[in-house]
Amino acid sequence: MLKYQQIANEIEQYIHKQNLKQGDKLPVLEQMMSQYAVSKSTITKALELLERKGIIFQLRGSGIFVRRHNRPGYMSLFSTQGFKSNLGDRILTSDVLDVSVMKPDALVAENLGIDVTDDVYRVERVRYVDGEVLCHEESYYVKAIVPYLNREIVADSIFDYVQSALGVTIGFSDMYLQVGRLTESEAVLLGLEEDDPTLRIETIFHLSNGKPFDYSRITYHYEHSQFVVQANGPYM
Amino acid sequence: MLKYQQIANEIEQYIHKQNLKQGDKLPVLEQMMSQYAVSKSTITKALELLERKGIIFQLRGSGIFVRRHNRPGYMSLFSTQGFKSNLGDRILTSDVLDVSVMKPDALVAENLGIDVTDDVYRVERVRYVDGEVLCHEESYYVKAIVPYLNREIVADSIFDYVQSALGVTIGFSDMYLQVGRLTESEAVLLGLEEDDPTLRIETIFHLSNGKPFDYSRITYHYEHSQFVVQANGPYM
DNA sequence: TTGTTAAATTGTACCGGTACAATTATACTT
DNA sequence: AAGTATAATTGTACCGGTACAATTTAACAA
Structure with a gap:
């Protein structure tokens, strides 16, 4: 499995395990870089994947936040x-x-x-x-x-x-x-x-x-x- | 407007003007780099945008192809x-x-x-x-x-x-x-x-x-x- | 012709960097 | 307390590079 996919999965797991909700903030990019020991572009790619899946949204100057819709039945x-x-x-x-x-x-x-x-x-x-x-x-x-x-x-x-x-x-x-x-x-x-x-x-x-x-x-x-x-x- | 957005638009225009159909091949990445005089990653980003919009698909080792669904009424x-x-x-x-x-x-x-x-x-x-x-x-x-x-x-x-x-x-x-x-x-x-x-x-x-x-x-x-x-x- | 191997083509993963824009926090004023 | 300028934070755009995997083409052999 590719690094950026692997990292995306781990971040997704993290969100679920910590039971984070809409608007909760994730660690900043630089911290993720050191935590996973990869370059910035790899983290960026992982985050982009999660963004497309509707799991996070990123806000320049501010941080990375959890995105989660609130309708269980759907x-x-x-x-x-x-x-x-x-x-x-x-x-x-x-x-x-x-x-x-x-x-x-x-x-x-x-x-x-x-x-x-x-x-x-x-x-x-x-x-x-x-x-x-x-x-x-x-x-x-x-x-x-x-x-x-x-x-x-x-x-x-x-x-x-x-x-x-x-x-x-x-x-x-x-x-x-x-x-x-x-x-x-x-x-x-x-x-x-x-x-x-x-x-x-x-x-x-x-x-x-x-x-x-x-x-x-x-x-x-x-x-x-x-x-x-x-x-x-x-x-x- | 950002470079990669601009380039994505131009490629999209090109596809429409040339009336390209599903499976038609676009110029290779390297040619696009020189044509638009930007780096590889900028072209890649433009293409990724088009891929998400369902306008192209990329195939490693082969090229970049037009993707187009064939139901006008939808x-x-x-x-x-x-x-x-x-x-x-x-x-x-x-x-x-x-x-x-x-x-x-x-x-x-x-x-x-x-x-x-x-x-x-x-x-x-x-x-x-x-x-x-x-x-x-x-x-x-x-x-x-x-x-x-x-x-x-x-x-x-x-x-x-x-x-x-x-x-x-x-x-x-x-x-x-x-x-x-x-x-x-x-x-x-x-x-x-x-x-x-x-x-x-x-x-x-x-x-x-x-x-x-x-x-x-x-x-x-x-x-x-x-x-x-x-x-x-x-x-x- | 048919299959196989080797080489060339071509996009993707990943690195590491600079510059910058948007946001937030801080210090300062009024 | 409330606004305002300033600085620090933080993600994004873009560059340019190396290595590599998938595909196609070319060369070759059976």
């Missing part, structure tokens, strides 16, 4: 999307409805940048947090990149498997959000009624080399899903 | 939230329903980190994109930070005014998303029916010194709002 929009799990103490489980190899339809192929004659894995799951229905997920993996999947892998974290077993790294993703109404079949799976409101998120996940490898459609249970997104002004 | 979730307007060619207008000074209720005061005896500006608007109803917005500004507002300012971009006229800088924001059903009064304003689906976003905007100055509740017209969020893997 999940990070990104945590449910395959990235670093940030669900805290909540337990995520899955019912696997389907894992199979197939040919993609035109829409799926287009989103994955492949041909309709190429193979994809289709995975269908219903996911739960602490036993409550969270969402219905239908996702497609490019078989050329993810050559093998089974129900055990899929019941767990697919992304962990892909990264550790296949040695590929996930780079970035495009998420498309839209509110709509449930179809009858979706309603059954989520334990709701037809035409009930829902949040639909389509996501295209890319490897770090820019190639799409996963296209997924998620339909959320509107009563069990609330999300937080922490944004940093100048960058968006 | 607005960036952040563009409608006061940050850098990225709506492209679409025109954003507002009906101002209310601009007044008042005392906040307990909930608003809590979200703004102030006392119920402190003054706030209450702003209520209906916003349109290209003439279509986009959302209903109710927002509260800490009067101690934003001492004056009127209907002209509010009809335009409040954030531009706050930053340029008041000389404060916006630092970061926490957004809370939730799907629900419209109340009758909301439905009237949006031209929909009661109990229709809707996306509700509450946002707390902070200055760069960490102080909250704006708490807003937005209710979106579910048929006229679709959002894109571009995420970068390792940072979330």
Whole structure:
């Protein structure tokens, strides 16, 4: 692991262990330099990472402060999307409805940048947090990149498997959000009624080399899903 | 303007003018260094900014490539939230329903980190994109930070005014998303029916010194709002 | 042609430095 | 006590460098 990542983790741990709250001040940069015995730019890089994650904010001339939102029930929009799990103490489980190899339809192929004659894995799951229905997920993996999947892998974290077993790294993703109404079949799976409101998120996940490898459609249970997104002004 | 910001802008312009698409390659780092006559770290910083904005991705050993999502109808979730307007060619207008000074209720005061005896500006608007109803917005500004507002300012971009006229800088924001059903009064304003689906976003905007100055509740017209969020893997 | 090895290309991690801007603390005045 | 100038603190911009890892290209062998 890289130094600046390691340091970022340790600082994050420190904040949690000390139970620091919004506005609490962290040690100054120079002290961190000597504490971790690295150069200023390495500390800066670690802090920048934490800033992007919404864990701290820095104020020139003043110091480094803890940033923390105050709504326990909300999940990070990104945590449910395959990235670093940030669900805290909540337990995520899955019912696997389907894992199979197939040919993609035109829409799926287009989103994955492949041909309709190429193979994809289709995975269908219903996911739960602490036993409550969270969402219905239908996702497609490019078989050329993810050559093998089974129900055990899929019941767990697919992304962990892909990264550790296949040695590929996930780079970035495009998420498309839209509110709509449930179809009858979706309603059954989520334990709701037809035409009930829902949040639909389509996501295209890319490897770090820019190639799409996963296209997924998620339909959320509107009563069990609330999300937080922490944004940093100048960058968006 | 800072060098690295300036360079980031110029590169962004270049991408648009050349109409580069996903996967197209940009000049290599070393060439950019000489072209803009700055050091490597300044170019790196500019590129990092563009990477965060979802405009490029970098690939060690290979080059710098354009990243571009391919769904024209979708607005960036952040563009409608006061940050850098990225709506492209679409025109954003507002009906101002209310601009007044008042005392906040307990909930608003809590979200703004102030006392119920402190003054706030209450702003209520209906916003349109290209003439279509986009959302209903109710927002509260800490009067101690934003001492004056009127209907002209509010009809335009409040954030531009706050930053340029008041000389404060916006630092970061926490957004809370939730799907629900419209109340009758909301439905009237949006031209929909009661109990229709809707996306509700509450946002707390902070200055760069960490102080909250704006708490807003937005209710979106579910048929006229679709959002894109571009995420970068390792940072979330 | 196909695969393998070696070399060149190219971005990233990390160092250490100077200058500076924003904030906060201090000393001083009124 | 309250304002005002001054100094100290503290993070950010920018420079220029070395080493290195990932990728691509070129050279080579089977």
